[in-house]
Amino acid sequence: MALRDISPPESAGPLRALAPPLDAGDRDRLLGGAHHDPHALLGAHPVPGGVLFRALRPHARAVHVVVDGERSALESEGGGLFAAVLPYREIPPYTLLVTYDDAEHEVHDPYAFLPSLGELDLHLIREGRHEELWKALGAEPMTHEGVAGTRFTVWAPNAQGVRVAGEFTFWDGTQYPMRSLGASGVWELFLPGIGEGTRYKFEITSRHGHRFLKADPMARATEVPPDTASVVAVSRHEWHDTDWMEHRGDTPVHRAPFSVYEVHLPSWRPGLTYRQLADELPAYVKEMGFTHVELMPVAGHPFSGSWGYQVTSYYAPTPRLGSADDFKYLVDRLHQAGIGVIMDWVPAHFPKDDWALARFDGEPLYEPGDSRRAEHPDWGTYEFDFARTEVRNFLVANAVYWCEEFHIDGLRVDAVASMLYLDYSR
Numbered sequence: 001m002a003l004r005d006i007s008p009p010e011s012a013g014p015l016r017a018l019a020p021p022l023d024a025g026d027r028d029r030l031l032g033g034a035h036h037d038p039h040a041l042l043g044a045h046p047v048p049g050g051v052l053f054r055a056l057r058p059h060a061r062a063v064h065v066v067v068d069g070e071r072s073a074l075e076s077e078g079g080g081l082f083a084a085v086l087p088y089r090e091i092p093p094y095t096l097l098v099t100y101d102d103a104e105h106e107v108h109d110p111y112a113f114l115p116s117l118g119e120l121d122l123h124l125i126r127e128g129r130h131e132e133l134w135k136a137l138g139a140e141p142m143t144h145e146g147v148a149g150t151r152f153t154v155w156a157p158n159a160q161g162v163r164v165a166g167e168f169t170f171w172d173g174t175q176y177p178m179r180s181l182g183a184s185g186v187w188e189l190f191l192p193g194i195g196e197g198t199r200y201k202f203e204i205t206s207r208h209g210h211r212f213l214k215a216d217p218m219a220r221a222t223e224v225p226p227d228t229a230s231v232v233a234v235s236r237h238e239w240h241d242t243d244w245m246e247h248r249g250d251t252p253v254h255r256a257p258f259s260v261y262e263v264h265l266p267s268w269r270p271g272l273t274y275r276q277l278a279d280e281l282p283a284y285v286k287e288m289g290f291t292h293v294e295l296m297p298v299a300g301h302p303f304s305g306s307w308g309y310q311v312t313s314y315y316a317p318t319p320r321l322g323s324a325d326d327f328k329y330l331v332d333r334l335h336q337a338g339i340g341v342i343m344d345w346v347p348a349h350f351p352k353d354d355w356a357l358a359r360f361d362g363e364p365l366y367e368p369g370d371s372r373r374a375e376h377p378d379w380g381t382y383e384f385d386f387a388r389t390e391v392r393n394f395l396v397a398n399a400v401y402w403c404e405e406f407h408i409d410g411l412r413v414d415a416v417a418s419m420l421y422l423d424y425s426r
Contacts, residue, residue: 016072019052019083030056030177031079033205034160038177043111044091051091054083055109057098058174064097066106071097080174108147108192115181115188116144116151122184125155128389133397134315134405137186138218139232141195149192150232152178152200154216155390156361157185159204164189165213166200166229173203173213185390199229201355206362215355217314217366217394222300224319228355233316237325241335241407248340248409260342261290264307265298266320274317274326281330282337292340294412298327299346302353309414310381311346312356314398317406324406331407340409343402347395348415349381358382366391376418377425386419 022030022041029035030042038056045052053065058080064071065086074082097106117136124130125137140151152164163173178187187202194200201213215222219230239245265277272280285293300313304320317327331341350366352358357366367374367382374382385391402408418424 014070014072014087016075016084016086017049018075019054019077019085020047021077022054022081027079027081029161031081031174032161033163033173033177033203033211034209035177036161036180039111039179043109044094046091047085050085050087050089052083052085053094054081055096055098055111056080056175056177057082057096058172060098060100062099064099066095066097067092108149110176110189110191113145113147113190113192115179116142116190117153117181117186117188122181122186125186125390125393126184128393130393131397131400132404133393134218134220134401138216138220138315139198139200139230141232141234142190144190147192148195149190150194150198151188151190152202153186153188154178154202154218155185156187156202156204156365158207158363158365159187159361160207160209161205162187163203164191164200165203166194166198168194168198168200171201171213194232196232196234198232199223200232201229204361208362210362212362213355214360215313217357217360219313219316221324222313222316222319225300225302225304228302228353230313230316233324235325235328235405237328237332239328239332239407241332244335244338245407257291259290260292260294261285261288262294262296264296266304266318272321274322274330277321278330278333282334282339285334285339286337290339292342292409293334294342295344297344297346297414302351302356309344309346310349310351310379312351312353314394315401328406335407341407342410342412343408344414345399345402345411346414347384347398348419349376349379349383351381366394373422378418383418 042054042056055063057063063074063082072086074084077083095106096109121136137153142151156162162178164176165171165173169175178189181188201215203213205211215228216230221231221233223229297308298317299311300316300318301308301311317324334341350357368385376383
């Protein structure tokens with residue numbers, strides 16, 4: 001008996017023509033994660049005879065362009081690339097219908113969007129003067145050109161290419177190369193449909209051709225160690241410490257009582273979360289007669305058995321005790337009880353974990369290029385390169401971040417002597 005083709009017919013979209021092939025060099029760099037401008041190759045572009053559509057969807061069986069409900073198939077070019085020229089006079093609003101072996105997804109094309117980071121942000125980043133750096137770099141859920149998604153941006157000036165990888169790509173970055181935004185060293189990509197709670201990293205190709213995954217230096221949430229991925233985060237905390245914030249500066253510190261209780265949150269009463277600590281710590285501190293608490297490092301650090309002085313996630317509270325909003329709740333409750341909050345801050349050095357800041361884009365970046373200055377002889381860590389404007393901006397903005405976003409009242413700066421003296425412990 002003859003077999004009958006039961007696959008659904010193509011919808012009656014416009015007639016398509018074969019796409020002109022990619023330049024061999026561009027194709028190799030794109031698929032190899034080393035292209036600086038994937039938006040010039042992917043997405044929709046006017047060409048003689050219509051509009052060229054090209055998509056990169058590894059492991060897809062088929063890709064269609066959908067315009068006003070009409071589907072038009074793109075031809076496979078191999079390597080996960082699909083392309084065709086469709087006879088439109090101008091680029092229409094469109095989506096991509098991507099078919100896999102077990103599913104079909106209709107999605108907005110990430111390469112149909114203009115950059116989601118403004119020129120002023122890039123100018124301030126280049127000059128090292130962006131006081132709200134966390135709003136420009138990292139993962140920012142947003143609505144861009146009417147579509148909900150997340151903007152990913154990262155500073156990696158020495159990289160040949162950067163791609164976004166995550167649980168939504170099975171940690172393979174091939175599908176989502178980012179574009180370079182020029183002399184700023186910033187790479188950007190807006191991903192429609194990606195939102196809160198998504199785990200991700202940046203897949204970086206160094207100038208030497210090495211490829212590796214890095215956690216986001218600006219991540220505002222992370223996985224619980226020993227897992228190391230960054231997490232897209234949205235804050236929903238509503239503050240109730242208005243009275244404290246409005247009046248905390250009424251009396252100069254040197255003219256007011258000042259008694260500080262230093263506390264390491266994970267070990268103060270082991271097992272308590274930030275929210276559970278909020279039910280116990282303010283009352284205890286108040287009863288003991290202290291005016292302030294000094295929190296030993298709260299920022300993300302990899303080793304649970306430490307005090308937290310080797311930080312890998314400068315913009316994310318450690319998730320061991322809860323979320324960033326949970327930590328805000330603890331600070332809020334301390335303020336409502338009339339207790340000021342000081343936080344240990346560690347801008348002197350950082351650990352060498354290969355998934356974090358160390359040699360971030362394949363070259364010394366946050367650390368000095370001279371190993372004699374980069375290596376901290378006491379702690380086996382790297383020192384920050386304070387001579388670099390972008391690194392100073394990263395740290396100064398971080399101090400502002402904790403004070404603005406978490407209402408921290410003061411910072412106790414750790415290891416100041418090692419920052420001041422070039423011959424420290426040498």
